Amino acid sequence: MKKNTIYPEWDAPYFTGIATMKIYCFPWCKGQPKLENTIQFKSRAEAEQKGYRPCKNCCSGLPHGSWEDNKQEVTLFVPKEFSFAENLKYLSNAPNECLFHIKDKRVYKAIPIEQETPVVEISADYENVMTIRFLGGTTPSRKWVRAAIARYVRDWFDLDTDLVPFYDLAKTDILLQKAVDEFHGLRNVGIPDLFEAICWGIIGQQINLTFAYTLKRRLVENFGRHVECKGERYWIFPSPHNIAALTVEDLAVLRMTVKKCEYLIGVAQLMVEGKLTKERLLDAGDYKKAEKMLTKIRGIGPWTANYVLMRCLRIPSAFPIDDVGLHNAIKYLRGMENKPTKEEILQLSATWTNWESYATFYLWRSLY
Numbered sequence: 001m002k003k004n005t006i007y008p009e010w011d012a013p014y015f016t017g018i019a020t021m022k023i024y025c026f027p028w029c030k031g032q033p034k035l036e037n038t039i040q041f042k043s044r045a046e047a048e049q050k051g052y053r054p055c056k057n058c059c060s061g062l063p064h065g066s067w068e069d070n071k072q073e074v075t076l077f078v079p080k081e082f083s084f085a086e087n088l089k090y091l092s093n094a095p096n097e098c099l100f101h102i103k104d105k106r107v108y109k110a111i112p113i114e115q116e117t118p119v120v121e122i123s124a125d126y127e128n129v130m131t132i133r134f135l136g137g138t139t140p141s142r143k144w145v146r147a148a149i150a151r152y153v154r155d156w157f158d159l160d161t162d163l164v165p166f167y168d169l170a171k172t173d174i175l176l177q178k179a180v181d182e183f184h185g186l187r188n189v190g191i192p193d194l195f196e197a198i199c200w201g202i203i204g205q206q207i208n209l210t211f212a213y214t215l216k217r218r219l220v221e222n223f224g225r226h227v228e229c230k231g232e233r234y235w236i237f238p239s240p241h242n243i244a245a246l247t248v249e250d251l252a253v254l255r256m257t258v259k260k261c262e263y264l265i266g267v268a269q270l271m272v273e274g275k276l277t278k279e280r281l282l283d284a285g286d287y288k289k290a291e292k293m294l295t296k297i298r299g300i301g302p303w304t305a306n307y308v309l310m311r312c313l314r315i316p317s318a319f320p321i322d323d324v325g326l327h328n329a330i331k332y333l334r335g336m337e338n339k340p341t342k343e344e345i346l347q348l349s350a351t352w353t354n355w356e357s358y359a360t361f362y363l364w365r366s367l368y
């Protein structure tokens, strides 16, 4: 059958069908409704025979031919417009980062997938590939968990965006031409986890980056969990469940403003209730509607909303136009005496349509 030959790597122990929508999901899809509205299939083939379509959240996440599963190691095939070294330089600029670490040109991180928490080493010693190696006996025994890890890392490094059109438009752009040359192959390294992305956006409001990293570390070390692997400790960001039940007093150890504590708890509660999910934002229809869904939430203004849409949902036209870093980059690159006005930014970015988020990312990069 066509589908089995195209997607042999997509085996999962079962698939969940959503009767009302006639779609089926992998067990690890986060957009699934309550159990009573679902039926189970033994295979994709069975689901498709019954007229079910694959869910776009979980089934289309890993392009065919984009990875190879070798059990202890997973190989990701990367596009030509990708430089591991450039992305590593970007990641190295977060000296107090607590959710991954870098050593000898390798990135180390624990990535939780359902009940498993494999620890991975990500490297790129060979051309056109990135290697994910599972450390210290944490190799997931199930193939779909390894697939989910591959999907996470592809998403983290934004490997599935074709940068050619962006580079074409940037060639003649007065703000971007130097940056795309200098940082060729840099990707919008993101924050795949929605709760983490929103928390990071809220934590960072009105404080400098160094202090933001300190606050994040306190949050993670007080309310997250960790795994030990080969003598190293790997921290995992708290889940919405961890934070939703807390009070502002519980969060006092962070020494963060009361308002920010309230915002984090409020967002966690919305996520626990299922009112705020990545899928809901992606299904909003368009960028403006997704932005509105976010800005309705207490603590999320236009900057935070666009930051999240850019770093987590990878909406190409997300544009944190009020961003101080963006203003500084423009001021510096244009040799301006004062920061640009909103009108000036709109004028300078007029040709960036659908690449606003990448343009912002590259301009941020040109600041250090």
Ligand SMILES: [Zn+2]
Pocket (backbone or CB within 6 Å): 024, 025, 026, 029, 030, 031, 055, 056, 057, 058, 059
């Ligand atoms: Zn799904």
